[in-house]
Amino acid sequence: MSVLVKETTRPAVTGSRNVGQNRSIEIFDLIGNTAMVRIDLFREEFPKAMVCAKAEYLNPGGSLKDRPVAKILLKARERRELAEDKVILDSSSGNAGIAYAMLGGALGHAVELVIPGNASEGRLMRIRAHGANVILTDPLEGYDEALREVHRRYEKNPDAYFFADQYSNDDNWLAHYETTAQEILEQAPDLTHFICGIGTGGSISGIGRRLKEETPEVTVVSVRPERFPGIEGLKPLGEPQDVVPEILDETVIDENVDVTADEARHYCHRLAKAGHFVGQSSGAYLVGVERVLERYPDARVVTLLNDTGERYGGTGLWKD
Secondary structure (H helix, E strand, O other), X not given: OOOOOOOOOXXXXXXXXOOOOOOOXXXXXXXXXXXXXXXXXXXXXXXXXXXXXXXXXXXXXOEOOHHHHHHHHHHHHHOOOOOOOOEEEEEOOOHHHHHHHHHHHHOOOOEEEEEEOXXXXXXXXXXXXXXXXXXXXXXXXXXXXHHHHHHHHHHHOHHHEEEOOOOOOHHHHHHHHHHHHHHHHHHOOOOOEEEEXXXXXXXXXXXXXXXXXXXXXXXXXXXXXXXXXXXXXXXXXXXXXXXXXXXXXXXXXXXXXXXXHHHHHHHHHHHHHOOOOEOHHHHHHHHHHHHHHHHOOOOEEEEEEOEEHHHHOOOOOXXX
16 A cells, blocks of 8 residues: 555645744644554554554544534634634534534633533543533433433523534534545555444545545445443444434445454554554454455555544553
């Protein structure tokens, strides 16, 4: 695989907010253009394969979610949907919440976030540090209860909020279509497989659409978490009561791989020993990579390292 492990020449994720003469760098300018890194964990078993990943933990908020949240907020301001007196409202399992708190604060807005009560303490600490108001829902009700609660709050007082609604906001998947996918195409133009998961559906939909437009032969593989204990950041789907994200484009998904929390944890530890301290969903993606290589040992695979492992300290992920 031809891999460029460096920044691309594409502008930052926010497009028009490039650094120009007489203007200092802003937090938005630090988002995107992440490095593509080689993952050598499979070299001995699959010597003909090439595995690379986008190091999304290098974004200023520490995760992939900086990209869609930046686009959602800036586009809302352009369209005057996000007025100065509006409170930014959404639900999040943590990473998007950090991005909302960080970027909303930078724009001068109050932020209110509905989060499942089992979110890691590291994420909650970061969100609160940026000044956001956090509402925790019953963890036994799962992430879908947070979605229901945020809708209830917005419906009670719609004039007070800008409801970002990342599950149905097209700017979510467009951020990945325009930036993440473009960077992948520049940095790894001859990839054969892309491995991703579903949270809001934004990354797999946006990246999958763009990759298939440019290189239709690419296989898009979706990593599906077990329902319990689950994998933080990834959404179980398949049961009638599950809330399916409106922006999810299932037509771009060619294959599904089921992954357990223990399998994801195993690869988090392997990645850490290789120098990449990342979270549970990134470990799950590496399980998906392994399953692909078992069938296609000479595959050229790209995946994502979604977030930093430092915000999982209280989850048991790093206990021996």
